Amino acid sequence: MTDIICPLCGKLNPPDLDECIYCQAPLKTGGFVAPSEDEDKISPILTSSEKPGEAENLVPEPKASSDLEQNIPDWLKQTEANFLDQSEAKPKETSPDELSEQIDSILTPSSAPPNPQDNAIDEEWLASLLDEAGVGMPEPPSLQEETPDETQEASLEEQEPEIYQEGSEAEVEGAAEEELALPTQPSEKPEWLKNLEASSKIKLEGELFGSEPVQYEAVVNETPEEKAQEQPPLPEWIAKPGSVEPPPSPEEPETPIAPAEIPNWLEALRPTDAVSPTGPVEDLSGADIVTAGPLAGLRGVISAHPSAIRAQKPPTYSIKLRVSDEQQARLEMMEELLADEEKPMPLPSQPIITTRNIFRLIVAVVLLLPMAWMIISGGKRTSAPQPGNIPGVVDFTQRIQLLPSGVPVLIAFDYEAGFSGELNIAITNVLTQLMNKSIYLTLVATTPSGPALAESMIKNASLSMARTPGFYSNYANLGYIPGGTMGLLGLATSPRNLLPYSLQIESVWAEAPLNAIGSIKDFSAVILITNDPDTARIWIEQIGPQLQEAGTPLLIVTSSQAEPLIRPYYESTPAQVQGMIAGLVGGVAYGRTVGNIQQNGIWDAFSVGITVSVLIILIGSIANVVVKSLPASKKKEN
């Protein structure tokens, strides 16, 4: 079988296909018949019915197949013959420059003036064709009106079909040469090339259209009327019989094909300006020749080499502003201002001795000296407050006294170290009482400083117990509870999971007495030490309900600043806080109930400090009223 070379992609296709299997291009109209293994000596242009011997015999004795072939003008034949001669004379691979010159020789019209005899023959030939078609010969433009360029364009107009045809053949040959890639000796031509040359010679001698019956077989079977109905109307220059009309098959009777008739109305509609058959030919003599890639040798085309489309950095353009001298001066002034702003300016030195500083110093001295004297002297001039007069202290003491010996008690150290002076007395007394009852202390904290404060207070309380040698060890410091409110809720529900180990890396929950603790309500009491009313409220809200259900007391040791906000929880009915010690007053009162009145003059200093503070506030207020009521100050205000 004979394969067909696709005219578009150049690949081989089976002969029974109408379209290329690779690019779906139509094969019947423009396909190139490739030599098969059985028919490798047969020219692909020849029909399948022809034998190689017959093809060779056709070369020296071509016969005229139709009248149209006989009517091919001599200049067209001469051009094709020249091209074939050049191809035969240069079988070797041409350089890009040579290719370019060949293409230029084809594309560029000859500089020599056309032979007038040839022009006359052409005109006669064209007139005969038009007469056969029934169309009158158009009036040739007068030579006086034509410029030399127009004349040249007219000659190009006549040469273009030929150029196209020759170019198509060259492309097909080139594609076949590349795709088949037959290994040939440099001195020998391949068989298919010889056949191609032979066919070209046949075409030169009048067998041009008779060598491609396969491609035109379907077309020949159609009647001229059907062809005229199927084909769209073509421009006049395309409709010339010598350039487009397919050759008749040699197997069929040679019937002359009448040229197509174009109605006058269609002729009138033809857009002569838009579809110009002869566009201006660009002078490509000065253009560059492509030296690499598939377009090597062509002149004036865009190279397909990757370097031709390499991305380049766009040029940079200066964006300098045109600044006048005045603007430059203003700019410098602005820069100076901004530079001055960045320079650190020393603050104006205030005099040390001012009225405000003197007044502040006087207040400090008046307040500090009495308190310092009370501490230095260590006097106990002021009696400790009565526990019954301090709300919450009695209830707190009773709750502690009601605790059985050895039971677990949870103590939360949630106060800041700055409030140690206010809370230390109460905490020490409470811890001492618990230690005297051998209570198992479980220490936790929701503030970062809590664990350290807890250890410190345990140590201080142990030292204050003269009768107990060494430090108290019946406790477990479980450390810091992260998570704030959510951490407290976790402590209320599952303290084992929240704090599984003590700071001594001991699993205290597996040993007595914490092995009986499942939730926080299982403790015998919960003591909260805090200086923050919000912390106390969170403990009451998250822990309190569970403790109330189990009847476990919630006791609070707090600061004086938090007492007003915690007291409603203690005063409410039923009480949400069962006992409360607030501030230094509550601590001293609680110490009195437990018999520990070691205060080192702090209570006296506190009493003196309160008295001095009241005096300072009163004297200051009266002085302020007096000074403001003086006539001189009124004048100043006015």
Add this chain to the structure above:
Amino acid sequence: MLDRINQLADPIGAIIGFLLTIMVLSYIIGDNALFRLAIHIFIGVASGYAAVLILYNVIWFQVLIPVIQIFTTGKMDGLVAYALRVVPAVLLGIWMLTKASPRLARWGTPVLAFLAGVGAATVVAGAVRGTIFPQVGASVNLLNTQSAPAEISNLVGWFINGLIVLLGTVATLIYFQFGIQRQEEGVPVQRSVFMEYISTVGQGFIVVTLGVLFTGVYIAALTALIDRISFLWETILRLANI
């Protein structure tokens, strides 16, 4: 050697505390370099202590030590419970670290939303159960005769106390009640005269409350000052005895 260091730890700590206390008290004469230095030292030490505490007390004791204990003791039955309890928290904690990077901050938003949602639910539930319902009930029961004392002398005080507390609570709440019926256009918006009087009474209670709060803060500060003076004197005595 270690015992000697332990013996010297308290005196050295006392001396450092003494100096820092003096530096802070120097603010009496105005802002100065010693006071600022003491503040900077306090901020640095507090930050470092908080970081060490978190690493030591949370990461080490509550995350790593349980795993080590499980593998050393061979009690593998607790491993599943531990994993179910700790691994989600650790993953969420690591996920939360994306908030430290401005580029990845939005990836930590779900964890933050989860944390905010759980925190809000916990706070609201606790407030309802621990503050609102119990405190409203306590206010209603202020004059409940079943909880009244049996003695006549205490009964009068109990009644007066309950009446004042009830009046203060109601008057203070009315002071914060600014809802007024819609008036015609151009008519000045004003509460009724009765509500204005009650509101004024409530304002008086608020002033008293603020005075009490200020007194509490002042007493706390005064007590802290006394504690520092006492500390300085004790330190001087200890150094003098040495």
